[in-house]
Amino acid sequence: MKLDFAPMEGITGRDFREVHGACFPGVDRYRLPFLSPAADHHLTPRQRRDLEPGALGLSRLLPQVLTKDPADFLWAASALAELGYTQADLNLGCPSGTVVGKGKxxxxxxxxAALDRFLETIFTAAPIPVSVKTRIGLEDPAEWESLLPVLARYPIRELTVHPRTRRELYKGGVHFDAFLEAAKLLPFPLYYNGNLFTPADVQGLETVCPGLAGAVIGRGLLADPALVTRCRGGSRDREALIAFHEELAERYLTYMHPDGAVLPKFKELWMYLALLLPDEKAWKRLRKCAKWAEFHPLALGLLRDSEFLPEADFSRLNQQSVNCLTTESV
Ligand SMILES: Cc1cc2nc3c(=O)[nH]c(=O)nc-3n(C[C@H](O)[C@H](O)[C@H](O)COP(=O)(O)O)c2cc1C
Structure with missing residues (x-):
């Protein structure tokens, strides 16, 4: 089963992906955070930089497009094809209020019915194969019943299902039964996404769904950057974690303001990374830091001196994050 790093806007940009890939072997593909096509159909310098294949190479990257306009999607797919990409992923999952408010x-x-028309246009004209990452509905898991036949009509290269509705955001358990239904009914290579936090979770998924093309892991890999390495038989190495942390900081500091940009980025990462530490107060101390110069030695010290928990403690995320394979319908 393939294991991909989930796309995470604001976190898994090019520097993050490259540094992670260099420090932690095992991830098959890094999925790029969504590209939102501008009305004038131009890639901004920032978008261009993020799309450059860099050290990982094109075959280990999957770019994603977020739009409700078929013309915008087709333009973006052509731009991606020109850059050498051979697949474009359509985002049908982003739950953010502004995004959903705009119908994206x-x-x-x-x-x-509108989704059907959108897919009809893009699948007729896309210059490269299209994959889809979706939730199971907007308000109610029962919506999945009407969405499945629509998806089934198109030659989706790979379908990734995050079995929650938009209303559920990333909270609580997942509707694993909805995922199993997709596995039963849809002919495409299927990827599972949601609440995979430990190697045992990944193993459990593989046992329950032996034919699965792969899994996509987000927060689990932020909390334990060695998660996939461990799934592949490796171990969590303190020196690799420190190298990851320091190299990422060094890269960001070359072009971002330490307090204005690097600090918030590292705080977002540490919100997850701190789940690996036995000291539950560590995150509170980090969160209070107002300066990078204060935050960095504290964070580095925690990586150097802490014992790590065997697995990240997601119960602390204050989201009732419950693992699907032990609590849901399997
Ligand atoms: C901060 C953040 C940014 C995200 N950005 C994207 C994105 O750009 N595209 C996308 O398809 N999903 C995005 N997601 C969703 C993740 O890819 C993934 O589906 C979600 O975190 C659930 O998987 P997990 O339980 O393994 O974390 C984002 C999630 C978070 C928390």
Missing amino acids: GSGLLRDP
Whole structure:
């Protein structure tokens, strides 16, 4: 089963992906955070930089497009093809209020007939194969019943299902039964995404769904950057964690303001990384730091001196994050 790093806007940009790939072997593909096409159909310098294949190479990257306009999607797919990409992923999952309000991301799931028209246009004209990452509905898991036949009509290269509705954001358990239904009914290579936090979770998924093309892991890999390395038989190495942390900081500091940009980025990462530490107060101390110069030695010290928990403690995320394979319908 393939194991991909989930796309995470604001976190898994090019520097993050490259540094992670260099420090932690085992991830098959790094999925790029969504590209939102501008109305004038130009890639900004920032978008261009993020799309450059760099050290990982094109075959280990999957770019993603977020739009509700078929013309915008087709333009973006052509731009990606020109850059050498051979697949474009459509985002049908983003739950953010602004995105959904504009009818994009999981907002496209609101009206199955409109989604059908959108898919018809893009699958007829896309210059490269299209994959899809979706939620199971907007408000109610029962919506999945009307969405499945729509998805089944198109030659989706790979389908990734995050079995939650938009309303559920990333909270609570997942509707694993909805995922199993997709596995039963849809002919495409299928990827599972959601609440995979430990090697045992990944192993459990593989046992329950032996034919699965792969899994996509987000927060689990932020909390334990060695998670996939461990799934592949490796171990969590303190020196690799320190190298990852320091190299990432060094890269960001070459072009970002330490306090204005690097600090918030590292705080977002540490919100997850701290789940690996037995000291539950560590995150509170980090969160209070107002300066990078204060935050960095504290964070580095925690990596150097802490015992790590065997697995990240996601119960602390204050989201009732419950593992699907032990609590849901399997
Ligand atoms: C901060 C953040 C940014 C995200 N950005 C994207 C994105 O750009 N595209 C996408 O398809 N999903 C995005 N996601 C969703 C993740 O890819 C993934 O589906 C979600 O975290 C659930 O998987 P997990 O339980 O393994 O974390 C984002 C999630 C978070 C928390």
